Amino acid sequence: MEATTNVEKLYECLDRGTECLQRYLQTPYLDALVAMGENVFHHDVMQQLDKETTDEIREALNELPDESLRSEEVRKAIQLATLKGMRASTQPHHAMTPDAVSLFIGYLVEKMVINKRADNNDEPLFIYDPAVGSANLLTAVLNTISKPAKGKGIDPDETLIQLAYANANLQNHDVNLFHQDSIVTKMDELDDVVICDLPIGYYPNEEVAKNYSLNPGGNEKPYVHHLLIERAIEQTKPGGYGIFLIPNGLFQSDQADQLHEWIKKETMIYGLLQLPQSMFKNQQYAKSIFIVRKRDEYLRDPDQALLAELPSFTNKAAMADMIKQIEDWIDGQIEKDV
Structure with a gap:
């Protein structure tokens, strides 16, 4: 054809x-x-x-x-x-965020962050992905939002970071990319938004993990997804956002109590949106979108977090109703910058 x-x-x-x-x-x-x-x-x-x-x-x-x-x-x-x-490829970590999810995260950045910026704020938005892969998620978000933005990404996989370079160059995006381990590498500049489809598993370098609050210590091995959340929030400006794709069982794991306490201390939990079950052949791998905001003295916690099960992205009527609920929550809970 x-x-x-x-x-x-x-x-x-x-x-x-x-x-x-x-x-x-x-x-x-x-x-x-x-x-x-x-x-x-x-x-x-x-x-x-x-x-x-x-x-x-x-x-x-x-x-x-x-x-x-x-x-x-x-x-x-x-x-x-x-x-x-x-x-x-035989590499198990070579995977890609579903298109509908990437674009939905872009929608959340637009509504929660860009639409709530001060009208006279012409500064570009700085968006960071600490596990950028081929930059599909990062560039999808950059393509979705309505304001100029600068991207940044890190990945330890050499092939994927080279793909990310090609991807960003062909799309003419302003993106800085680094072939490094984001848990080892601390960037100098803080970002407005961190997005990440979190890789799941244990982190092998326990010496590096000792520098993290979410290192469990003792004989327990640190989780890479926990350390990435900590590093991501550390790299976010006060009042900045973290939008993560997390496994549905994140807060039921053996280290969940430590993670939950740290998140409550360092961030305000804005939302947990469970992705449609139909997206996952095996429910063991089902995911949710987890939205937090780094604490700042001028911000108040939301009256309640945005908790929802998303309908199928192909169900237009149900999605329209969900979008209205999300936007009503945003209008009622997130104040516009002045």
Whole structure:
């Protein structure tokens, strides 16, 4: 079937060129996709290849849409290619936040943060993802919000951070990316919003974990998702937001009491929105969106947190009703900056 939309055309170009590079370089699909992203950015073949491979990649590049691509079109095409590569990968941590969830988090940033900024505040919003992966979640949020923003992301996976570079460059986003471990690396600048689809499991470097309040100590191993929450809030400005994708059982784990006490001390809990059960084949992996705000002396705790089970994102009537409930809560509980 011939590609008709810009997303399809860009995806076919990326996929065709990536498969050529994969064959020639004998490298995994995701690594070849990084190189093909560079070729698309420069609209030329940037690698030293044989003539046949170079000609085939140039032929793919010539099939790119003539008109300028919107950032969201680029993101979706790269997402499709990345998902193809992840299906072939044996790395269990290679996963991607569902599109509907990424865009919904962007909606929350718009309504809770941007719409509540002072009218004369023209400063860009600073958004940080401490487990940025391929930057799909980060760039989805940047594409959704209505005001200028600067992004920042860290990931220990070299292939994913290279994909993130290609992704952000092709979308023309102002994003700083670092190939590091965000639990080890403390950034100098504080951010307005931290977003993160938290990786789940134990953190292997117990020496580093000793510096964290959420290190359980003794013979217990620290959870990476607990340490990431602590680091994220530490990197947030007073009054800034943390929006996390968490496992539904986060507050039922063996270290839940320690986590809950720390969160109540350092933040105000704004909301817990359970994602639709239909999104998860195995309910063991079901997730929720957890929203907190870093404490500041001028802020008061909400009268009550926003607690809800989200309907299916495809159920337009139910989602419209849920959106009204969320926006009524925001209007009643979050004061506009002056």
